[in-house]
Amino acid sequence: MTYGLETAEHPEQLRRVAIDPVSRVEGHGKVTILLDDDDKVRQVRLHVVEFRGFERFIQGRPYWEVPVMVQRLCGICPVSHHLAASKAMDAIVGTKRLTPTAEKVRRLMHYGQILQSHALHFFHLCSPDLLFGFASEVAKRNIVGVAAAHPETARRGVLLRRFGQEVIRVTAGKRIHGTGSIPGGVNKSVTREERDVLLADIYDMVAWSRDAVALVKQLHGQDPALYNSFGVFRSGMMSLVAPDGALDFYDGSLRARDESGAILFDHVNYREYASYIREEVKPWSYMKFPFLSSLGAEKGWYKVGPLARVQNCDHIASPLADAERREFVDYAGGSPIHAPLAYHWTRMIEMLHAAETIKDLLHDDDIMGDDLVSTGEHAREGIGVIEAPRGTLIHHYRVNDDDLVTMCNLIVSTTHNNQAMNEAIRHVAKRYLSGHRLTEGLLNHIEVAIRAFDPCLSCATHALGQMALELTLVGADGVELDQLARHGDGTVSRSPP
Amino acid sequence: MSILDIDERLFTLLDKVEFDRSPITDIKEVGECDVGIIEGGLCNAENVEVLREFRRRCKVLVALGACAINGGLPAQRNHLSLPLLLQEVYRSEPGAEYGLIPNDPELPLPLNKVHPLHEVVRIDHFIPGCPPSADAIWQVLTGLLEGREHPLDHSLIHFD
Numbered sequence: 191m192t193y194g195l196e197t198a199e200h201p202e203q204l205r206r207v208a209i210d211p212v213s214r215v216e217g218h219g220k221v222t223i224l225l226d227d228d229d230k231v232r233q234v235r236l237h238v239v240e241f242r243g244f245e246r247f248i249q250g251r252p253y254w255e256v257p258v259m260v261q262r263l264c265g266i267c268p269v270s271h272h273l274a275a276s277k278a279m280d281a282i283v284g285t286k287r288l289t290p291t292a293e294k295v296r297r298l299m300h301y302g303q304i305l306q307s308h309a310l311h312f313f314h315l316c317s318p319d320l321l322f323g324f325a326s327e328v329a330k331r332n333i334v335g336v337a338a339a340h341p342e343t344a345r346r347g348v349l350l351r352r353f354g355q356e357v358i359r360v361t362a363g364k365r366i367h368g369t370g371s372i373p374g375g376v377n378k379s380v381t382r383e384e385r386d387v388l389l390a391d392i393y394d395m396v397a398w399s400r401d402a403v404a405l406v407k408q409l410h411g412q413d414p415a416l417y418n419s420f421g422v423f424r425s426g427m428m429s430l431v432a433p434d435g436a437l438d439f440y441d442g443s444l445r446a447r448d449e450s451g452a453i454l455f456d457h458v459n460y461r462e463y464a465s466y467i468r469e470e471v472k473p474w475s476y477m478k479f480p481f482l483s484s485l486g487a488e489k490g491w492y493k494v495g496p497l498a499r500v501q502n503c504d505h506i507a508s509p510l511a512d513a514e515r516r517e518f519v520d521y522a523g524g525s526p527i528h529a530p531l532a533y534h535w536t537r538m539i540e541m542l543h544a545a546e547t548i549k550d551l552l553h554d555d556d557i558m559g560d561d562l563v564s565t566g567e568h569a570r571e572g573i574g575v576i577e578a579p580r581g582t583l584i585h586h587y588r589v590n591d592d593d594l595v596t597m598c599n600l601i602v603s604t605t606h607n608n609q610a611m612n613e614a615i616r617h618v619a620k621r622y623l624s625g626h627r628l629t630e631g632l633l634n635h636i637e638v639a640i641r642a643f644d645p646c647l648s649c650a651t652h653a654l655g656q657m658a659l660e661l662t663l664v665g666a667d668g669v670e671l672d673q674l675a676r677h678g679d680g681t682v683s684r685s686p687p
Numbered sequence: 688m689s690i691l692d693i694d695e696r697l698f699t700l701l702d703k704v705e706f707d708r709s710p711i712t713d714i715k716e717v718g719e720c721d722v723g724i725i726e727g728g729l730c731n732a733e734n735v736e737v738l739r740e741f742r743r744r745c746k747v748l749v750a751l752g753a754c755a756i757n758g759g760l761p762a763q764r765n766h767l768s769l770p771l772l773l774q775e776v777y778r779s780e781p782g783a784e785y786g787l788i789p790n791d792p793e794l795p796l797p798l799n800k801v802h803p804l805h806e807v808v809r810i811d812h813f814i815p816g817c818p819p820s821a822d823a824i825w826q827v828l829t830g831l832l833e834g835r836e837h838p839l840d841h842s843l844i845h846f847d
Contacts, residue, residue: 209715210715211715213710213712213713213714213715214710214711214712214713215710216688216710220793222793235793237791237793237794239731239733239793239794239795240730240731241730241731241797242730242761242764243761243764243767243772243776245775245776246764246767246772246775246776247763247764247767259760262759262760262761262817265688265689265818266688310688310691314691314711315711328712328713328714331712331713332706332711332712332713333697333711334701334706334712337698337701344698345695345698348691348694348695348697348698349694349695351691351694352694352695355692364847365692365821366689366692366818367817367818367847471777471787471788471789472789473787473788473789473790473791474789474791474793474794475789475791475794476789476794634713637713
């Protein structure tokens with residue numbers, strides 16, 4: 191593993207091409223490519239350009255507000271933030287074990303979210319590249335084009351997402367930014383009527399998810415050379431696994447493997463995450479670069495998300511998804527698959543698992559129970575970790591005697607994949623862009639690699655950045671509203687009022 | 688993305704409108720538009736540029752959601768000092784290495800405060816909520832297509 195193409199020696203002598211903004215992803219980012227006189231690619235970077243400041247402004251808020259606040263990090267996976275924060279706050283209120291109703295309702299909520307998010311990313315955002323080709327017509331390369339050319343695929347994508355959103359609405363109160371999960375449990379369970387409405391559709395969702403796996407397999411089969419080699423780089427991987435090694439999106443312990451699949455650590459209590467993971471800051475992105483501390487920044491970065499989870503676990507607890515997992519693992523003869531496009535295949539396997547699990551939970555009467563909350567002795571620190579659609583999500587808080595948050599640290603899924611995404615686009619750039627006149631279609635290859643990871647760039651930008659100039663913001667009426675503070679060398683000075 | 692919560696009504700919409708720059712298309716520059724919908728508050732210089740450009744090219748501009756209307760949750764940083772925030776997130780957070788603060792020219796300059804959109808440009812319609820309900824979004828879109836002066840019923844005007 192090297193940082194080839196990360197930093198060119200004389201950037202001032204090179205020509206800059208930007209992909210700005212990266213489209214069909216959640217949030218804002220851009221890619222810059224530096225080329226020499228022979229059109230050879232010398233530097234490629236994915237810049238995350240937003241800034242938020244959640245870790246700091248969450249301080250001073252009462253802990254019970256946090257699960258509702260922090261989900262505003264994201265419009266696609268708010269439930270993951272809602273639940274990761276809730277799990278951290280379970281520790282604050284001293285919950286040793288959730289009631290069966292609370293645990294199952296939270297799981298239902300989370301699996302609903304995995305289903306809707308995976309459907310959204312595959313069908314609405316990524317399928318146009320895969321169905322029409324990476325360099326196909328821009329006007330057609332979107333869900334509108336898919337609806338025209340493959341109406342049934344588009345319809346199922348929309349309805350799978352709708353179903354997942356309805357599961358969330360029933361368990362969280364509303365589809366986006368619900369309030370169902372609270373420290374120590376949940377504030378509502380599922381009524382019989384709500385359950386019956388969901389049960390009426392779930393069998394279609396399982397069947398359609400199975401068809402979606404078949405669709406991705408068919409795409410791989412049509413052009414294995416492309417799918418197996420596009421943007422390939424080797425790296426370790428990390429995810430939560432259940433005590434028996436099963437894939438688990440809601441809870442478990444941390445397991446990491448190296449690039450050849452050998453286990454680096456296993457069944458690590460996630461409350462110990464800080465002993466295993468550190469984060470590097472680079473000047474050209476607001477998003478940090480996590481790595482396994484035992485291996486160091488240069489060798490210790492890793493992948494998270496569907497491709498990591500499906501290969502990191504020992505099995506999947508639902509039968510249809512597990513059969514698909516075995517087929518996927520056999521595809522490469524047992525060695526790890528690192529191909530970014532295989533994210534889509536594993537994502538659909540996970541969507542099938544989510545649909546099967548929702549079906550089982552809907553048949554479990556515990557979701558209709560009324561024992562919703564359990565608490566115990568208050569604590570001052572809470573850490574919650576969950577497998578969000580895009581990968582491992584870490585929330586860490588401390589509170590004071592007045593129950594106000596004094597410390598917040600978040601490592602979101604897309605941040606874990608930061609180095610991996612950068613490596614993928616450098617491989618793509620080297621192979622497809624170097625020595626060519628850059629066309630829109632060629633540049634879209636870079637975006638195809640980024641989309642494979644399913645990045646959520648707005649989640650990833652909870653941190654704040656540095657400024658290098660001074661500007662003034664003037665309102666529509668000519669009144670000066672704000673200034674941009676000035677900083678040049680990384681030192682922090684006082685900003686203008 | 689909350690527009691997608693209109694579910695199958697998306698296909699009805701697609702028969703009547705053409706999407707320009709949006710999170711679900713690959714169009715990078717804003718063209719001439721009849722209706723522009725914009726979400727999120729103004730956090731950095733680039734947001735301001737995009738908004739002004741958008742205003743110039745759209746006949747009708749709609750602010751969607753709490754952040755666009757009043758800065759939303761990100762505006763909670765407005766009472767804090769930006770340099771101290773940077774310091775904290777990049778230099779004193781647990782697990783953070785190499786105490787530098789990102790400062791590359793490719794990164795847009797953050798504003799000291801998060802601003803709502805109407806402070807900088809004229810906004811024609813507001814859809815409140817975090818996010819607004821799919822029904823509210825749908826009613827505004829269909830209302831504008833039908834040329835109604837008040838495309839959102841009073842009953843749908845509420846936050847959350």
